[in-house]
Amino acid sequence: MRTKDKSVSLEQMSPAMWPMANRVDHVYREELGYELMITAGSELTVKHKKGSFHYPENTPDKFCRAIDCRTRASKYTETQLQGDKRIDFHNKIIVAAGENFQVIDEGNHFNIELDR
Ligand SMILES: [Zn+2]
Numbered sequence: 001m002r003t004k005d006k007s008v009s010l011e012q013m014s015p016a017m018w019p020m021a022n023r024v025d026h027v028y029r030e031e032l033g034y035e036l037m038i039t040a041g042s043e044l045t046v047k048h049k050k051g052s053f054h055y056p057e058n059t060p061d062k063f064c065r066a067i068d069c070r071t072r073a074s075k076y077t078e079t080q081l082q083g084d085k086r087i088d089f090h091n092k093i094i095v096a097a098g099e100n101f102q103v104i105d106e107g108n109h110f111n112i113e114l115d116r
Contacts, residue, residue, distance in 0.1 A: 001038065002035060007045060008039065008043060011041075012056045012062070013042060017067065017114060020096075020098060020101055023097065024069070024112065027096045032072075032089070037069065038068065041066075066113035068109045068112075071086070071105075100115065
């Protein structure tokens with residue numbers, strides 16, 4: 001897994017996020033042929049919803065509990081995964097993330113957050 005560029009911060013990430021990200025990374029490699037690309041983490045430079053778990057100050061333990069994940073169809077395109085393929089991939093990521101995580105399809109990325 002990697003971040004899309006240096007603007008993405010993984011500081012203050014909840015330790016519980018890493019095993020989940022590893023599981024999700026495997027599914028990316030198997031299903032899409034590229035590694036998990038994190039497009040947003042704990043940086044304060046990106047605007048998220050009010051109360052978002054990207055912002056450490058909003059979580060009970062003051063850790064970042066959300067990552068955004070690229071959902072392009074392949075490594076070689078900017079086109080998004082679409083239709084049944086997207087639904088199928090979303091379901092696989094939900095299973096890989098596990099029951100403590102919520103995986104929300106935001107249209108051009110998945111937001112994965114630790115809710116428990
Ligand atoms: Zn997000």
